[in-house]
Amino acid sequence: RGKRAFIAGVADDNGYGWAIAKSLAAAGAEILVGTWVPALNIFENSLRRGKFDESRVLPDGSLMEITKIYPLDAVYDCPEDVPEDVKTNKRYAGSANWTVKEAAESVKQDFGTIDILVHSLANGPEVSKPLLETSRNGYLAAVSASSYSFVSLLKHFLPIMNPGGATISLTYIASEKIIPGYGGGMSSAKAALESDTQVLAFEAGRKHNVRVNTISAGPLRSRAAKAIGFIDMMIDYSLENAPLQKELTADEVGNAAAFLSSPLASAITGAVVYVDNGLNAMGVGV
Numbered sequence: 001r002g003k004r005a006f007i008a009g010v011a012d013d014n015g016y017g018w019a020i021a022k023s024l025a026a027a028g029a030e031i032l033v034g035t036w037v038p039a040l041n042i043f044e045n046s047l048r049r050g051k052f053d054e055s056r057v058l059p060d061g062s063l064m065e066i067t068k069i070y071p072l073d074a075v076y077d078c079p080e081d082v083p084e085d086v087k088t089n090k091r092y093a094g095s096a097n098w099t100v101k102e103a104a105e106s107v108k109q110d111f112g113t114i115d116i117l118v119h120s121l122a123n124g125p126e127v128s129k130p131l132l133e134t135s136r137n138g139y140l141a142a143v144s145a146s147s148y149s150f151v152s153l154l155k156h157f158l159p160i161m162n163p164g165g166a167t168i169s170l171t172y173i174a175s176e177k178i179i180p181g182y183g184g185g186m187s188s189a190k191a192a193l194e195s196d197t198q199v200l201a202f203e204a205g206r207k208h209n210v211r212v213n214t215i216s217a218g219p220l221r222s223r224a225a226k227a228i229g230f231i232d233m234m235i236d237y238s239l240e241n242a243p244l245q246k247e248l249t250a251d252e253v254g255n256a257a258a259f260l261s262s263p264l265a266s267a268i269t270g271a272v273v274y275v276d277n278g279l280n281a282m283g284v285g286v
């Protein structure tokens with residue numbers, strides 16, 4: 001039987017989530033995605049109208065099929081958590097069952113089990129502010145959307161994950177080294193995500209024989225990264241200073257994710273795997 005993957009955080013064809021979906025599809029996996037509720041309509045319409053067809057092409061020439069798209073807002077665990085203004089917001093009112101718990105229940109109803117869970121989402125409303133100028137709410141929102149969202153996804157999807165399964169999240173080196181400009185508590189959120197990767201590897205490994213790893217990815221011109229505002233500078237910096245002087249493609253991260261979620265990586269868990277042309281290994285710029 002082929003593997004089934006649920007990838008949370010796909011809303012266009014520019015980000016890491018899309019590339020991971022493609023690499024998993026190329027390896028034979030069935031693809032389910034979770035799309036942020038406010039982005040759902042545009043994503044579904046663009047997909048239907050063929051806007052992504054060029055980037056759906058897999059190495060064998062076929063097109064990636066997404067079996068089902070689930071609405072998701074990973075900052076809410078269950079319906080009781082959703083505030084009234086969000087419930088009645090017209091971008092949300094048109095969709096149903098998009099809290100983490102309900103999304104997991106829907107996937108269970110539709111497909112029974114999954115093998116691979118991917119968390120490719122982050123949000124920091126104050127990301128452009130230095131940490132010293134970040135509000136408590138902004139900081140907590142960054143951690144809620146970017147770190148606890150993974151704890152919550154794993155908690156709710158673990159019961160429907162087949163033993164031997166694997167989970168992947170995406171992190172950034174700003175968790176451990178100073179990257180001015182990656183503010184709003186996003187550096188703190190990535191540090192939490194990486195620490196949680198270890199603790200959750202232990203808990204999910206013992207409980208369900210599921211592996212938990214995170215990819216520390218180099219800079220990519222995704223929608224989220226463009227919103228931060230310094231992505232071109234980070235790409236140039238990497239080109240100048242990394243051991244491998246080439247622009248990082250999303251596919252390279254996708255392929256690493258496919259490896260990490262495959263039996264080839266059956267002894268790898270609790271790891272931060274750098275997919276960044278080696279930039280993390282440099283001590284100084286050159």
Ligand code: NAD
Pocket residue numbers: 008009010011012014015016017035036037039072073074075119120121122123145170171172173216217218219220221222223224225
């Ligand atoms: P992206 O814009 O493609 O992905 C982010 C996704 O998160 C979007 O689809 C957005 O709709 C979704 N999202 C935001 N809030 C959400 C919520 N509450 N519930 C559900 N979905 C939500 O951008 P990306 O850069 O590919 O980001 C994917 C992951 O890669 C993130 O964790 C990011 O921090 C990480 N990353 C990115 C870079 C980079 O340079 N782009 C580098 C290292 C790590």
